[in-house]
Amino acid sequence: MRTAVLVEPTEFELQDRSEPSPGPDDVLVAIRDVGICGSDVHYYEHGRIGDYVVEDPLVLGHESAGEVVAVGENVTGLEAGDRVALEPGVPCRRCAHCKRGDYHLCEDVTFMATPPHDGAFAEYVSWPADFAYELPDSVSTAEGALCEPLSVxxxxxxxxxxxxxxxxxxxxxxxxxxxxxxxxxxxxxxxxxxxxxxxxxxxxxxxxxxxxxxxxxxxxxxxxxxxxxxxxxxxxxxxxxxxxxxxxxxxxxxxxxxxxxxxxxxxxxxxxxxxxxxxxxxxxxxxSFRYKNTYDAAVDLLADGVVDVAGIIDFESSLDAIDDAFQRAMEPAVVKGMITFES
Ligand SMILES: NC(=O)c1ccc[n+]([C@@H]2O[C@H](COP(=O)([O-])OP(=O)(O)OC[C@H]3O[C@@H](n4cnc5c(N)ncnc54)[C@H](O)[C@@H]3O)[C@@H](O)[C@H]2O)c1
Ligand SMILES: C[C@@H](O)[C@H](N)C(=O)O
Missing domain, CATH: 3.40.50.720 (NAD(P)-binding Rossmann-like Domain)
Structure with a gap:
């Protein structure tokens, strides 16, 4: 599968990597839309955010949605063909913070595009099914991807x-x-x-x-x-x-x-x-740090037409043009750029 990998500050490399295979509790998702977040741009420009340093090549992108193409043997409630938004932070589920319900404060979280965890500028992502939220027909995958900043x-x-x-x-x-x-x-x-x-x-x-x-x-x-x-x-x-x-x-x-x-x-x-x-x-x-238990609400608000996220999108770009897309995303008047994948 094709991925855009940040190999050095301001340098993406388009790499072919092997497609992930879903574990028993995971869904394999063909990514359709990924938003470019300010933190992606910061890693692109500086190679770090505070103590998070990009030491190894990193796939950026954590505002993502796509189509389920395969499910693990334990997964119920989602099947191939469903469109989903992916919540990018998966906690350990065992620590004191997780157990008291503050899973967003888990110190052992796997958060997409935060070193050392790869993100979603990739054709496929395998992700825990309970952090994948089904989108109704009325909500596009671009809107699904923007459930992430809406969650913030x-x-x-x-x-x-x-x-x-x-x-x-x-x-x-x-x-x-x-x-x-x-x-x-x-x-x-x-x-x-x-x-x-x-x-x-x-x-x-x-x-x-x-x-x-x-x-x-x-x-x-x-x-x-x-x-x-x-x-x-x-x-x-x-x-x-x-x-x-x-x-x-x-x-x-x-x-x-x-x-x-x-x-x-x-x-x-x-x-x-x-x-x-x-x-x-x-x-x-x-x-206020990231979010917890917001994705269901975000999807419902979009489905009911209570909120609009599509109106903040300035441009869409392909994975091949990711360098140009990041240059545009840095312009002061630009609010949101998206990387889109063909279905
Ligand atoms: N706490 C969290 O979980 C969380 C999550 C996502 C983003 N963030 C942070 O939230 C902030 C906003 O994120 P974003 O992606 O919208 O960033 P952004 O840089 O796109 O937007 C910041 C906006 O603030 C404006 N601005 C600059 N100086 C200002 C001033 N003095 N007064 C008013 N506005 C001013 C800028 O022109 C810009 O439009 C960033 O600092 C980001 O790192 C925090
Ligand atoms: C929450 C997310 O949007 C933010 N950029 C982070 O990495 O924490």
């Missing part, structure tokens, strides 16, 4: 306990911020404010239903939120840019007694954060 959004909104009638501020209008907005709407938020520093991203956020967009290079965020909320502040702020000034600004924009959810990964682990403001205003500050 759903989990962040769950962490922030976003509820009916809430005003939610989303900082950063990349794929994660835009899908946080979708998840927040689905959770009942009636007002969504979105920030960014790139005009095209803000235009897209407005087209997709943001009530207010704020270009923080031109407008003071605290004043804009104060004006929109009659001086109260946002009920929930979801930080989805990773930019240090934006992380710091969350405390200026959240209401007293509100919640800040940190999703974006700052370049530096240490960001000044005013703890007195957190205490005086009784702000709940939550980290």
């Amino acid at each position: 959004g759903i989990h962040a909104c769950r962490r922030g306990d976003v509820g009916t009638g809430d005003t939610v501020l989303v900082t950063g209008a990349g794929p994660i911020g835009l899908l946080v907005m979708e998840a927040a709407r689905a959770a009942g938020a009636t007002d969504v404010i979105v920030t960014d520093v790139v005009a095209e991203k803000l235009s897209l956020a407005a087209e997709r239903g943001a009530d207010v967009t704020v270009d923080v290079t031109e407008t003071d965020l605290e004043s804009a939120v104060e004006e929109y909320t009659d001086g109260v502040g946002a009920d929930v702020v979801v930080e989805a840019s990773g930019a240090e000034p934006s992380i710091r600004s969350t405390l200026d924009a959240v209401r007293r007694g509100g919640t800040v959810v940190l999703v974006g990964l700052a370049d530096e682990a240490t960001v000044p954060f005013d703890v007195l403001e957190v205490i005086d205003n009784e702000i709940d500050v939550h980290g």
Whole structure:
């Protein structure tokens, strides 16, 4: 089977590898669509993310969906021909975190495209059947692949306990911020404010239903939120840019007694954060890491037409053109590129 392997930073090699054979609990999936995530681009550019270093050639891609072509002997509920979205992180199922239900915090997780585990820029992937979610006819495999970033959004909104009638501020209008907005709407938020520093991203956020967009290079965020909320502040702020000034600004924009959810990964682990403001205003500050138990919800939300993920796709490309696709994905105005495989 054909795969795109990152052999050096900024260098993919198209390699033929042997097709995996499914274990007894696995499905063999012919991959149809894989999203290019910011973390793929980061590994491509720098060969590492923090402590995760690409030491051996690595197949990138973890936002994937495709068609089941074979199933292991223990698999029930899925059969050849079914289309599935693949949840990319499979936990050990035995550790304390897994046993208390926090499987996304498992320290022994096999996460696609995170060294040393290969990802889905490959014609076939063998994957545990219980981490493969059947897609109804109305949901495309491209949408199925984007259940992954949508899951990040759903989990962040769950962490922030976003509820009916809430005003939610989303900082950063990349794929994660835009899908946080979708998840927040689905959770009942009636007002969504979105920030960014790139005009095209803000235009897209407005087209997709943001009530207010704020270009923080031109407008003071605290004043804009104060004006929109009659001086109260946002009920929930979801930080989805990773930019240090934006992380710091969350405390200026959240209401007293509100919640800040940190999703974006700052370049530096240490960001000044005013703890007195957190205490005086009784702000709940939550980290949000990947997701758990979100894929069923993501598929249902797509099937019911409650959320839109296809509208964030800027371009589709073939595996052969993966280098060009990654160059395009790095353009500031681009939100989401997809690698598609022929059926
Ligand atoms: N916690 C998790 O589980 C998790 C999962 C996926 C991604 N992430 C992180 O979430 C962040 C968002 O991911 P993404 O793929 O959308 O990234 P992205 O880089 O595509 O989007 C970030 C957006 O923030 C904007 N931005 C930059 N500076 C800003 C500022 N000062 N104020 C407001 N916006 C600003 C950028 O223009 C861009 O549109 C990244 O840091 C990523 O690493 C975290
Ligand atoms: C969750 C996923 O999208 C993220 N890029 C990660 O590797 O953690």
